[in-house]
Amino acid sequence: MADTLKKLKTGIEDLFPEAEGLAFSGETRLGDIPDFDSMAAVNLQTFIEENFKVAIPLDLLGEDTTMKDIVDLIENPGKLAAAEKQRP
């Protein structure tokens, strides 16, 4: 968890320069990141796919998604598959 979260934090700081200095924990929501929107979600999706080889659908990267949620999806393929099944 810690390594994945650390790598995710580095990536988010690179993707969103305004996020520098943001208190960052597992409970941090994507909506807490300045300028995060549906377009920026694609940039995060691309980053995760390139760095973790995990393809997370965009509707699982919403404003209320927490860092812990993302780490879970990255580290547990079963959770990602289950979440995808619940999509409308």
Added chain:
Amino acid sequence: MRRAVIASTGSYLPETVVPNEGLTQFSREAQSLIGKKTGVLARRHAGENQCTSDLAMEAARTCLKKIDFLPEDIEGIILSTSSPDRIQPATATRLQHLLGAGRSFAFDINSVCSGSVYGLHLADALVKSGQYDNILFVAAEVYSRFLNKKDFSTFPYFGDGAGAVLLQRRDNSSRGILHSRLATDGSSSETICVPGGGAMMPYEKISNPRLAFFRMKGEDVLAFTLDKGPKIIRQVVSAANINLEDVKCFICHQANINILHGIAAELGIPSERFYVNLDRYGNTASASVLIALDEAREEGVIGEGDLVVTAAFGGGLSWGANLIRI
């Protein structure tokens, strides 16, 4: 009355077509969103060896050739670009050289995506001043060099291209640029910008490479254009005592099909009277209005005597409109 009449137009789009499916740096899911969110289906990218002045030259040559106008007879060149060849000198100087327009002065203007309507107004004013009989106004952009290829907030929506207009003096003509309105809100200058690389944030102080690329706050831009676009169009038309119904065609900045539909709805004008080519070229910044103007003339959508409104909005924030009798 002295008028500046559109004597000719031209445009140039680079050969390389990049469809949404070609943006493989983004997921298929993301690719499918581009068309849905903006109406952009493809864009053109300049060749490796082409820069902004090269695109400008192609558009200008096409414009001049249509009426066999000699480059050496051009008195002034204004080039609109926010993606210049270099920070200095003005890109227009290389254009002047490439064209062989040695008698003309040449300089750049930068009002980002509004540069088309600002440049038309400026060229019109220079001709009307009585000092010049013609001005070549060109808008050229190579945004593909200023965008982060991995930034979905910007990269998919822009394309490269150039447009040109030759304005000539005519006395006692009903044709020409009848009226222009320009506006600026400098308090929102951060909404669309390239943060790094200028005096405010020189290269050695850029802490994150992303700060050297173009960025925009998409939702703020959408709200701004839907608010200001219809208002400036109403203002420019009413100032000339013309009714909106008498305007044959509205040629607006080609940024997003939803913006064009929104402006049309607010004005109560059928969307069909708004020229659209953003599906093929994306947002070519200040070049978009001139490219669309040239295509509309070539396709016969507009012809001599027709009333046309050109309108644009962009970084600054800036916006404006021209009322033109073709």
